[in-house]
Amino acid sequence: MELLNLHSLFSSKVYQDTFINNLTLEEDASKTMLEARTDIRNTLRTELPKRLRVALEEAGRVPVPRFFTQGSWAYKTLNAPCKPPQQADLDDGTYLPFSYMESAPPSEMSSILFNAVEAILDELAEEKGWGLVTDNPNCTRLVIDSETHIDVPVYSIPDDEFLQLNEARASMEQKGLTMDSAFSIDDNWDLLPTQGVLMATKKNGWRDSDPRPVKEWVEGEVNLKGDQLRRIMRYIKAWRDNQDWEADKDPKSILLMVATAEAFDVAIHGRDDLALVKVCKELPRILCGKVINPVTAHRSAADQEDLAARLDKDGIRDLLVSRVEKLAKHLEQAINDCKDPSVACFILRTEFGSRLPNDPNRVGIESVKTVVPVATVAVKPVGDITAG
Template identity: 35%
Template sequence: MTWNIHYYLANQQEGLISTLELSTSQKSFLSGLKDQVRNRTKEVFDEAKRIAREVIEENLSTVSLQSKISNSYLGYLSTAERTEISLLLQNMSKNERDAFRSISPRFWIQGSYKYNTLNQPYHKPPQEMDIDDGTYLPMDIFDNKPSVGHRLLILLVDASLKSLEVQNKHNGWEFIGDKPTCSRLKIPSKHVHIDVPMYAVPKEEFKRKEEALAILKASEAYRDFSMQALSESTQLESDSVYLAVRTEDKWKKSDPKIVADWFAQSVKEIGIHLRVLCRILKAWRDVQWDKGGPSSICLMKCAVDTLRRNPHDGSDLGETLRLLASHLPNQLLEGVRSPDPTDGDRLLFPSANEHSRKETEIVERARDLTSTLERALVTDTKSEALRILQTLFGSRVTNEELIKHRDAAPAYKEEPAKTKPVYISDTMASG
C-alpha cells in the first residue's frame, strides 16, 4: 500500500501543523513581554541620560552619583556593575556625553517570531518559545566605531532585564547574562525566553529614513504600500549596522535583516508551503532532540536550497517533505552556508571533514528521517503508518484517517494552515 500524508501534515484541525500553533493566550503573552521589555529599556535609558546630565550640571560627587544610580533602575545591577557604570558616566568626554544623551532606542523583532516559524515546544522543559527583539541605538559612527562605548550600553540593557527579573521573582523570571551577543530573560513557567541583542546604527542615516517614512505615511500613496515595500523603503545599509559583542568588548558588523529579507523573498518565490515545511522540519528536530540538533536557520537554508533547485508540487506537503528529507543528509555532509553574504565562509553546519560526534549523530538522524518516512509511506496499514510517523514527529497527531490511500487522495485544494501572528510592523519601532 502507498500512503499520502498530506492531510496528516496540513489538516487545520488535527494535522501536525495545527498542533504547532501557539494559543491566543501564548501569542498575547509573547507580545506583552516584548512590549514590557521595550518600555523598560526606554525607561532605563532615560534615567541614565538624566544622570549623565546631572553629573555635569550638579557637579556630582562619586557618592552622590552612586546614590542616584542605586535609586534608579540601574540599582538592580550588581555592586561591581554599579561601580563600573558610575566610572563610565564620570569619565565620559563631552563628545561622548553629548552622543549618549542623544540616543533614543528603537526596536526591531527578528528570528522565528519574525519569520512566522515559531512552533509550540515539544519537550517542556527544556525547550522554550523564543523572541529575538533587537535594540537599535542611532548614534554617530566614526571610522567604523560607534561613538558610545558598548560596555555602558550593555549594562543599560542588562539593568532593564534584571529589574524585570527582580520584580517578577515570584513568577520565576530569570536573567541570563552570559550570552555573547545578547541579554536573555527566561520565564520558565511559560516555557518562554526573550533575547535582546543590541545594535548601533548611524544616526544621520537613520534620521533620514525616519523622515522619509513620516512623509510617506502622510501621503495618499501610503495605503498602497505593502509591508515588504515599506520595509525596503526604510532599510539601513547592512554594512552600517553594528552588533555589540559582550565577550570581546567590541562591536562587529552584523545585520539580522539580511536573513529576514532572504527568507521573506524565498517564501514569495517558492510559495507559502516553504514556511509550513520549515516548521515541520523544526518539529521533527524538536522531537528528536530535547536540546541541540541542527539549528532552525540551518534547516531553513536546506529547505530553501532544495526547493529552489528541484521541481515539486507544493500542494502536496507529503511528497515535498519526502523531497526535502531525501536531500537533507547530503546537504549536512557538504556543509550548509549562511544566506547572509556578509558572513563570508561561515557555515551554519560544518562539512563532513570537520564533523565531531555531535554532527555525525545529526547526519545519522537525518538519514533516519529519510528512511523512516519512506517506510511509513509503504507500510500495510494506516495505523502502522501513523505509529511510524509518530517516531519522527511525536504523538501529537492521533487520527489515522488523516492518512489517505495515494490513489484515492484528492488533489490538495486548501492552503496549509496560515498562522495569525500578533501583528508587528516590519519597520523599526520606537516602542
C-alpha cells in the same frame, strides 16, 4: 501504484488537529510574549537614555532607542517548544545611532551600552517576576515563563537611518495614531539599513552583524517556492526538537532552514507529506558537505560562512546525517509501503512525536498519477551579513 495520503495529518483546511497547528504557539502564549516585548521596549525607551547619561557623564540629550523584532518570530518559522527545557523565543533588537557611539572609545562604548541594557532589564525582570540570563555575550535574555523567553541584542545603525526612523514615528504620532500603531514603525524592516549595522557585545567590542538579510532570504524563498516551503522548514525543526541531543549540540535552525530550502526545488500541491519525504531524501547529501549561508554566498570562498562547520565542532555531523536518513526511510515506508493508516501514524509519531495527530481515519489512498508537482524558480541569495 497506490500510496497513502498523509497530508491532512500535517496540514489541512478541514481539520484543526494538524501537525502545523500543534506546532503553532498558543494564542495566550503569543499574547504574553508580545505584552512582555511592549514592557521591555517601553522600559528601555524611558530608562536607557537616563542610564547612559549617567554612565557617560553627559548632560546632553541621549537618543531614544528604536527596536526591531528579528529571528524565527519575524520570518514566521517559530515553533512552540516540544519538551523541557526547550522554549519559544522572540528576538527583539535595540538600536541607537552611530554618532552617539562615538561618545566613548568603541570597545568601551559597546560594554557600556550592553551593561546598561542588562542592568535595566535586571530591574524589570525583578519587577515582573521574570528570570534573567546573562551568560550570553551577545544579548540579554528574559525568561518570561517556563516555555518562553525574549532575547535583547543591542545595535548601532547609521545616523541618517536612525533619523528616518524618528521622523516616521513622529509622523504617525502627529496623525493621532495609537501607540500600538506607532510600534509598527519599529518593526518596519523596510526602514532598517542593510549596511553598517554593528552589534554590541559584552566584552569583545562591536561585531559586524545584521539580522535583516536572513529574514529577506526566507521571505524571498517562500515568495518564489510557496508557503509549503515554510511549513516544511517548521516540520524539520520540529523533528529536530523531538530528538535527543547532547546539551547545546543540536543542529541549529538556520542550518536546517538553508539545507531544507536547497533540497526543496518544487512544490507538491496539497501534499506536504510527499514534499517532506522528497526534501528528507536530499538532506543527507546536502548535510555531508558545506552549507553556505545564502547571505554570504556572493563573497569570496574564504569569506563565506559554512553553516555546517559547527556540526564537526560539536561532533554531530554523522549522527545528524544518519538520523535524517532514517527519517527519510520512515516517511517512505509510511507513504509507500505499510498500506495501513494506523501503522503509518505510528511510524510518523516515532519521528515527530505526539504533536502529530494519531488519526488513521483521515488518511487516504491515492494513485501517484494524481500528484502533480509544480515547478518553481530557485531564489537568488540576498543580503550582506551573516546570521546573528
